[in-house]
Amino acid sequence: AEGYTRAKAGNIGVCIGTSGPAGTDMITGLYSAIADSIPILCITGQAPVSKLHKEDFQAVDIASIAKPVTKKATTVLEAAQVPGVFQEAFHLMRSGRPGPVLIDLPIDVQLTEIEFDPETYSPLPVYKPQATRAQAAKALQFLLESERPLIVAGGGIINADASDLLVEFAELVNVPVISTLMGWGTIPDDHELAAGMVGVQTAHRYGNATFLESDFVLGIGNRWANRHTGYNLDAYTKGRKFVHVDIEPTQLGKIFAPDFGIASDPKAAVELFNEIAKEVKAEGKLPDFSAWTASAQDRKATLQRRTHFDNIPLKPQRVYEEMNKAFGPETRYVTTIGLSQIAAAQFLHVYRPRNWINCGQAGPLGWTIPAAIGAATAEPETPIVALSGDYDFQFMIEELAVAA
Incomplete structure (x- = not known):
């Protein structure tokens, strides 16, 4: 979802997961998004409202868990509030410093039919302070x-x-x-x-x-x-x-x-x-x-660092030198953390905004592959190079199945 947001101006990636562990698994992604001021919307399923405090199967207070790493996290208890909660979510994500929001939807709230007129719906105005x-x-x-x-x-x-x-x-x-x-x-x-x-x-x-x-x-x-x-x-x-x-x-x-x-x-x-x-x-x-x-x-x-080494096996510096030759100015790089990212920032060249998609503050292992998938979904025509170290690559290697 974050890769999708960051690849194209105006995008907001949406991540949907089931109840319980799906929500707790989102916490690192939410931390990444709020740390780098990226709007994403996470939607989680939840046990019925009547079961929320009865230790029901996969009933976890995800709103409380997610609160420190979101602009707002809400468990919706009344179905009639759903349109307003989503309206507020997009207002918050886009206003001031951008960031993520989580909406938790109990199954009985999801299944309730309400009156809603999309023809007269209007988003809340976005607030951004402006210099005088x-x-x-x-x-x-x-x-x-x-x-x-x-x-x-x-x-x-x-x-x-x-x-x-x-x-x-x-x-x-x-x-x-x-x-x-x-x-x-x-x-x-x-x-x-x-x-x-x-x-x-x-x-x-x-x-x-x-x-x-x-x-x-x-x-x-x-x-x-x-x-x-x-x-x-x-x-x-x-x-x-x-x-x-x-x-x-x-x-x-x-x-x-x-x-x-x-x-x-x-x-x-x-x-x-x-x-x-x-x-x-x-x-x-x-x-x-x-x-x-x-x-x-x-x-x-x-004061350029040396990159032209003829050593065998190849030195990393030479690998990045060859990457600069192989990949053109339209290339988008996606990466998170590690020596591969540090060397990329020292040796590669970026020529356009949004062509360097890097997880800056949080730096979680495993971020690169799913972020690259999101970026590729947002702009399939843009060449994308994912830069990943061995642990980063293995951490979320199941996402290769999602990509396929």
Whole structure:
């Protein structure tokens, strides 16, 4: 379901399971979805309402179990509430920070006939906070007053379908872009402003080097996750100012206090950034960051990791070098965790948003195959490469039967 959601803008994957163990087996998938801000709807069967507290066969309080890893988990006790519960579910999944919802349906509720008119049904309006003009202007002022600015593009940019706007903004102000692991593909790897990734494991030497030279960072739709910041926040933050834009207000200041924070849907914020940047450019007041941008390009050209090994058996680095030759820019990679994923982030190239589908925060083994199936279902015409280590592959190997 998560792979299906993430492969195509506007999708929401739906996962349906029976009562008891089917629901408890969904918990890791729900944790994965809420951790990475991905909307999926899980629907579980349940024992009859009258049996819920009598230790009936496969009667488990799945709503209580799922509550910490969903935006809402509900056991529907009255059949007449079913339309409203589903209406609320889609409202919640799409509003604010996206995430999963679980609806638990007792069998007698499922079998009850109710009056419902689909012709007059209307979804609840989606809520997303939006930056004000004054907030966007202040954020941009930080950038204009800096000498070596960077933009950090997080997964929220891709969730908001705002990658083209982000690239337009970066080109307007001529500022390098660092992608997080979840934001990879926001800007094509071969774009002159793509400055690599930062942090530990899934990072580039040139990305880290450029980041350490920066004096201002504009983070949009990112969490300052520890694989991006590294484990020494002082080294990450010292000597530079930060502006943080995120759709979730409680995310601002969670890891460290930015110099300025904006609670906003990334798309709405970047639209304002573009509008203001165009005005500043028309007035001839945009700073010239060309020397700084050129230095980032130079580091990108000279600090590449070696991949061309002739060893037999093949070294992993050479495998990924050959993958870059074999798979074109339209290829979508799906992966979760392990050395195969870490090496992929270091050596592969991604050129389009949603072409890197990675389980970022939870990193559960077994995620890759089913996520790849979901992505393939959403867009069958897109070539998909699933990158899986031996344990990840074996963990959910029964999903090969589902694929077949």
